[in-house]
Amino acid sequence: MTKSFASSADLADKEQTLEVIGDGVYALTAEGDPNVGAIEGEDFLVCIEAMATPVAARGWLDRLRAHTDKPVRYLVLSHYHAVRVLGASAFGADVIIAHDNTRALIAERGMADWASELGRMPRLFHDPASIPGLTWPTATFSERLTIQLGGDRGDLVLAHLGRGHTEGDIVAWLPGQRILFAGDLVEAQAALYTGDAFHSDWAGRTLDAVAELGARALVGGRGAVARGPDAVTAAVGQTRDFLRTMLAEVGAVHAAGGTLKEAYQAAYSALSPRYGRWPIFEHCMPFNVSRLWDELSGIERPVIWTAERDREVWDQLQE
Numbered sequence: 001m002t003k004s005f006a007s008s009a010d011l012a013d014k015e016q017t018l019e020v021i022g023d024g025v026y027a028l029t030a031e032g033d034p035n036v037g038a039i040e041g042e043d044f045l046v047c048i049e050a051m052a053t054p055v056a057a058r059g060w061l062d063r064l065r066a067h068t069d070k071p072v073r074y075l076v077l078s079h080y081h082a083v084r085v086l087g088a089s090a091f092g093a094d095v096i097i098a099h100d101n102t103r104a105l106i107a108e109r110g111m112a113d114w115a116s117e118l119g120r121m122p123r124l125f126h127d128p129a130s131i132p133g134l135t136w137p138t139a140t141f142s143e144r145l146t147i148q149l150g151g152d153r154g155d156l157v158l159a160h161l162g163r164g165h166t167e168g169d170i171v172a173w174l175p176g177q178r179i180l181f182a183g184d185l186v187e188a189q190a191a192l193y194t195g196d197a198f199h200s201d202w203a204g205r206t207l208d209a210v211a212e213l214g215a216r217a218l219v220g221g222r223g224a225v226a227r228g229p230d231a232v233t234a235a236v237g238q239t240r241d242f243l244r245t246m247l248a249e250v251g252a253v254h255a256a257g258g259t260l261k262e263a264y265q266a267a268y269s270a271l272s273p274r275y276g277r278w279p280i281f282e283h284c285m286p287f288n289v290s291r292l293w294d295e296l297s298g299i300e301r302p303v304i305w306t307a308e309r310d311r312e313v314w315d316q317l318q319e
């Protein structure tokens, strides 16, 4: 049986749920579609992630407006992927914040990534013609940036904890309420996308640094909000197990002089009993194994995905 390319046949809308997860802290989850969030300052809002298009983002902002009418001062982008950034113009933010490497990645591969993600996940791109162009961060940093929320609302700490899902991931951490927005560094009952990842760093010190924060609630890139220390530990643990299984399976085939296709089959067989039913598993696996194979072959930075390369890798592996 031939499987439909990536998520191109996934066209049924997901149920979006707005959750209040702390005092003035909001998350919109959507059954495995990319999550977004917002944090109230004293007299402004910080929004986390921008969705795939301005039209998609407006739906989220309309729901948020039932809770707060504060203006959006900051829009924080956890990384460069198109489905997280191209809706930015809807927010009217004064400042768009990302990691230094995210800005460089948008310059290097933003256009290619836009075409790639539109082809892979067309459902997320509500009215793609509403996208005015690439999203350019207007403030970037390398290690850490603190936003004072004003009044008695404490600080929001933005931090780069190491390479992981991309080479420019940042997390948003509320130390007072111990709430973490982890971007795609952590998924909760959704498959990982690792096509632009640094698997060894991610599975090791980067996830160690995430765990060391000691969050009481965690909003991952996809999936439900993890509430309570046990759920947070489970989400981080699932993410690490997915990566370690890939590293073990693909690594064994690579070390034995096998082929990319054999590595794909080994990783698929090992992961599918636990993760095969989770959102975007089938979509992600060919791209994931292709990138890990390159990483194990000493290719330091992920090769740029284009709409054409996506199809070639898919046809080679996913049949």
Ligand SMILES: [Zn+2]
Residues within 6 Å of the ligand: 079, 081, 165, 184, 193
């Ligand atoms: Zn991503």
